[in-house]
Amino acid sequence: MDKLVRVSHGRMLGGVCTGIARRYGWDVNVVRVAFVASCLLPGPQFVLYLALWLVIPMDKQHANTMATA
Template identity: 40%
Template sequence: MTTAATGALVRPKQGRMIAGVSLAIANRFGWNLTLVRLLTALAVLFTGVGLIMYIALWIIVPSGV
């Protein structure tokens, strides 16, 4: 896993916990993976939008290498 931001939003196959959405976002923007996962979990727990967004990104963002 790299810390630098990459050009494409792709769900990597290595390092996934569920679908790799948080990992894809962290890699794309160069953000801390733990922080992205924490914010994702909070959004899922406290808003209905978090789960809908996660599922939508799971479907939309392509799976990569």
């Protein structure tokens, strides 16, 4: 299994769903649909997504390209 990181390739917003899908070997579209479906239920889903966006580190490859730009 890969390390849990936000990825820069194939992401739609912050790379959280793509990173989770890659880490656990799931289809990224299933993770995205599950997140959107969970937003229909009451709870702090958006706050959780933002927290994960801040806590999960960006992949090293993307961080290196950002530093040289």
